[in-house]
Amino acid sequence: MATLKDVAKLACVDVSTVSRALNNTSYVHPETKKKIYAAVERLSYKPNLIAKSLRQGKRNAIGVVVPGINFSIFSEIVQGIELEARKLGYSIMICNTNDNPDSEEECLNRFRNGLVDGIIIASTGQNMRLLRDISASGIAVVQMVRKQDKEFSSVVADYDACGYEGVKYLYAKGCRHIGFINGPMDIIPYKERYRGYHRAMKECGCEEMVTESTQHLGDYFQDGYAGVAKLLEKDPELDAIIVAADLQGLGVIRALKERKIKIPDEIKVMSLTGHSIGSMMETTMTSMEMPAKEMGVRLTGMIVEHIDADADHQPNRQHVVFDASLVERETT
Amino acid sequence: MATLKDVAKLACVDVSTVSRALNNTSYVHPETKKKIYAAVERLSYKPNLIAKSLRQGKRNAIGVVVPGINFSIFSEIVQGIELEARKLGYSIMICNTNDNPDSEEECLNRFRNGLVDGIIIASTGQNMRLLRDISASGIAVVQMVRKQDKEFSSVVADYDACGYEGVKYLYAKGCRHIGFINGPMDIIPYKERYRGYHRAMKECGCEEMVTESTQHLGDYFQDGYAGVAKLLEKDPELDAIIVAADLQGLGVIRALKERKIKIPDEIKVMSLTGHSIGSMMETTMTSMEMPAKEMGVRLTGMIVEHIDADADHQPNRQHVVFDASLVERETT
DNA sequence: GAGATAGATGCAAACGATTGCATATAAATT
């Protein structure tokens, strides 16, 4: 690979001149520029971004830490992140944690050490101390989906409202026995969805029925499937099931079908975290749709703001809450 | 952030000694080591990976170029890649192209310039010249899913066999009017799936019926949906539909349901690129399942081999073909 | 007891860029 030095030699000027010419960072004689461009062309010179990073103390990279990118809302958020990041001149580095705190720690440790300028994370919540350390060391941190710590800016959806509106909607449809298959409650969004569900159920004078998923992201389908049995046991008059995630919804529909229970006539189903899959199902699923891509775009905008602000020592924490919108489909 | 120099000063030794102590790369007196570790601890020193990269000419990062990571086989492959990469001490940088050659070019140009040691790519096929350039400049390149160029090692599935076996299977089930909803034929795996389909149909003495999807990855559901109408128009006696991708299958099922056509009694459906979704559907879908995660793991192993081999100037191109396995489900 | 060897450390040059400072010429201002 040709370096600046090679270009300089070929163009018979100093490396500094070449650098200035290529970055338009100071006066360079047009003639000289021409020579330099010619040399660049001839050697097909490409600046070494690593060297540039080292010197400028800036990586132009964003670390993204997610529980898992396949078949979940994160997949779409990451798309948004990537899109916007590219637009703003950043690369993204992705790390999957499977919601395992150790994996997460490993990811984060990898990212600090000057690999990235900022980290966008959907954290397990078990490494907040490390995150603060990282933040203190000058790496921007913003939280996605899960606002574990007020310290760091965040982009989330209004999960509480999702749970609340979900119940109210089903209640308005005539349901009185509304079960809820939730995710692991030690993860904030699930806790909040429950809160909304709980409040609404109370207001409606209904008795709540909740089952909780295990930690494992990949078992959501199975958890939804198994949840149906549990809910029916708790209340045979069950007439609606709310699930936290689309994949659980698939499991629920599957289980109901096997029991020959009619959707939506006998039991209605809705998801609180809708993304594209809901509209593509055989029986399309009513859900609270999250503007996932927009959230990703916003996250990137936010982290870049923080990165730039850090340089000027102007922190400006902010917490953005996106509204989900209820989309009515066949399951209700 | 503390640097080697800071540690050296605190431990009253030279930076070189610190470096050697931390990397176990030469003799360092135990006493000195102790002092150094203490200093490291005290300053919570973390090595700057950028500087290390620059000096060692190695990035320990792999670039991954995919059409899109959500709701596609790529999502799972990337999981495998990431998993294995972490194990081998590499970070991954992801780029989405949406199968747009310009995006792809942009990605690649970003990756060259010393950002990564190797690139794993599912290419549009429009930038092979650039890829050769990149490869020639010392960056390892391996192809995933799409073997566009024999020049570069590859990991693919046996798409031809998928198409062939799919037809044979349906034929054995009694189907004689087997339609095929394929992806864009200028993309190799689709071309090969067609080839297998074509050969089997010929052998079976059936007349082929094919519709082709547009380029756009996101429209697969819609393409499947629309494909049903087209196929039925071509042959009202249609008794089976093969789709290239799961998402198309969702569209097909949806369309058949709207027409009140019974699956599998009247028309059977199967997908040639199965991943997890097939087993989670309301009517589970028969499909040729791809060992996506394994493919990802293999890809990472392969690129790392190439990266290491490059260092020793021993290229060893290889082309790996994974077999897909037929999993029978409710749609047939 | 002379020479070889292993153990321990420091000096300084890389890696490939950017950038503050100095310098030189040309053009503009007073």
Next chain:
DNA sequence: AATTTATATGCAATCGTTTGCATCTATCTC
């Protein structure tokens, strides 16, 4: 004509590491 100002370039330090080479002591070998 003297002084500023704009234009144009080079020198050398710097970012934070790694590493070849030189040096020095202590131990070992014959």
